[in-house]
Amino acid sequence: MRNPPALEQLVESLRCLPGVGPKSALRMAYHLLQRDRSGANGLAQALHNALQVVTHCSLCNTFSEDIVCPLCAADNRDPTLLCVVEMPTDLMMLEQTRVFQGRYFVLMGKLSPLDGIGPKEIHLEKLLKRAQDGVVEEVVLATNYTVEGEATAHYISELLRSRGLKVSRIARGLPMGGEIEHVDSGTLAQALMERRSVR
Amino acid sequence: MRNPPALEQLVESLRCLPGVGPKSALRMAYHLLQRDRSGANGLAQALHNALQVVTHCSLCNTFSEDIVCPLCAADNRDPTLLCVVEMPTDLMMLEQTRVFQGRYFVLMGKLSPLDGIGPKEIHLEKLLKRAQDGVVEEVVLATNYTVEGEATAHYISELLRSRGLKVSRIARGLPMGGEIEHVDSGTLAQALMERRSVR
Numbered sequence: 001m002r003n004p005p006a007l008e009q010l011v012e013s014l015r016c017l018p019g020v021g022p023k024s025a026l027r028m029a030y031h032l033l034q035r036d037r038s039g040a041n042g043l044a045q046a047l048h049n050a051l052q053v054v055t056h057c058s059l060c061n062t063f064s065e066d067i068v069c070p071l072c073a074a075d076n077r078d079p080t081l082l083c084v085v086e087m088p089t090d091l092m093m094l095e096q097t098r099v100f101q102g103r104y105f106v107l108m109g110k111l112s113p114l115d116g117i118g119p120k121e122i123h124l125e126k127l128l129k130r131a132q133d134g135v136v137e138e139v140v141l142a143t144n145y146t147v148e149g150e151a152t153a154h155y156i157s158e159l160l161r162s163r164g165l166k167v168s169r170i171a172r173g174l175p176m177g178g179e180i181e182h183v184d185s186g187t188l189a190q191a192l193m194e195r196r197s198v199r
Numbered sequence: 200m201r202n203p204p205a206l207e208q209l210v211e212s213l214r215c216l217p218g219v220g221p222k223s224a225l226r227m228a229y230h231l232l233q234r235d236r237s238g239a240n241g242l243a244q245a246l247h248n249a250l251q252v253v254t255h256c257s258l259c260n261t262f263s264e265d266i267v268c269p270l271c272a273a274d275n276r277d278p279t280l281l282c283v284v285e286m287p288t289d290l291m292m293l294e295q296t297r298v299f300q301g302r303y304f305v306l307m308g309k310l311s312p313l314d315g316i317g318p319k320e321i322h323l324e325k326l327l328k329r330a331q332d333g334v335v336e337e338v339v340l341a342t343n344y345t346v347e348g349e350a351t352a353h354y355i356s357e358l359l360r361s362r363g364l365k366v367s368r369i370a371r372g373l374p375m376g377g378e379i380e381h382v383d384s385g386t387l388a389q390a391l392m393e394r395r396s397v398r
Contacts, residue, residue, distance in 0.1 A: 002291075007262050010245040010246060010249040013242040017227050017230070028217060029249070032215070032246070033249060033250075036215050043215060043243075044243045044246035046212035047209060047239050048243045050231075050239075053203075053205045063203055063206050063232060065205060087229065092202075
């Protein structure tokens with residue numbers, strides 16, 4: 001006794017979602033077919049639609065329905081500053097601070113050789129072209145302070161500095177409200193090394 | 200700066216999956232659009248196809264592409280025994296034991312008033328009709344030994360016994376290889392109460 005083929009196929013297809021194994025996929029398929037057919041239908045249509053219309057901004061590489069995304073098209077941003085982030089979520093977090101007035105480049109990932117993600121997968125050629133448009137003066141690396149994020153930042157900084165571009169990295173230190181007693185020693189060590197003079 | 204509408208729609212639609220919150224949905228959408236477009240396409244098609252062809256067996260209520268599922272159509276099963284289970288997965292687990300030769304009825308859920316799942320949602324009318332076909336002599340309740348599964352079994356047994364049907368419940372006790380030192384006291388208490396004489 002097995003599940004009908006169309007159901008098995010659905011279970012198999014759901015496994016393309018990150019973090020979904022055989023058991024969750026089966027649970028999801030049962031739920032969709034038994035309790036939420038309209039949700040399943042909506043999901044099928046949303047997938048179809050997104051695959052049709054969502055592409056990448058030709059300038060900053062983020063997800064966009066237009067050739068140039070609204071942020072790259074805006075004329076009130078500083079074109080001399082280019083901030084490199086891993087994912088669109090990071091871009092949105094930085095935008096929420098309202099501190100950065102420049103433009104962005106979204107790698108859509110990070111260097112991770114074990115997962116088969118090399119320089120090509122994170123669009124470094126596109127970034128090189130973008131950073132060498134003659135207007136950009138400084139590239140701010142805002143990748144995560146994880147092992148992969150650090151490696152990515154290092155790789156990109158070598159690449160850009162060899163082409164004469166000014167490269168900077170977002171600061172590392174204690175977070176807002178951070179207490180020395182509770183912060184990890186790695187962060188504390190960095191905060192000490194990168195101390196700045198009080199004026 | 201927000202994500203493009205088609206992407207936002209996809210994120211929203213992914214939230215119909217059980218156990219998927221806003222953050223996982225966003226991660227899934229990014230993954231599908233960035234790293235697995237063919238998977239996303241396959242998923243859309245599998246959903247569409249499953250919604251089209253997967254329905255319920257008119258006899259046992261399990262998922263089926265035919266009006267009567269292969270197991271109900273088989274002529275080598277004992278028609279006097281009807282086993283009631285919560286989900287198709289349970290049916291398959293029971294089939295793997297190769298001990299039960301009767302037929303099944305799949306509730307596709309369990310009584311759970313807090314989730315809005317009452318007698319109607321678990322198809323008890325269909326079960327009543329099925330159990331009273333004049334051939335079924337004994338109904339074996341094989342719902343889980345959870346609070347909801349127990350409540351469901353109790354409700355069904357009242358319903359069926361009032362109509363003069365013989366109802367039984369799968370046994371409870373120590374599992375195979377179970378050690379008294381490590382088993383929970385509820386199971387041990389049941390194993391004592393439901394002890395059987397050694398012949």
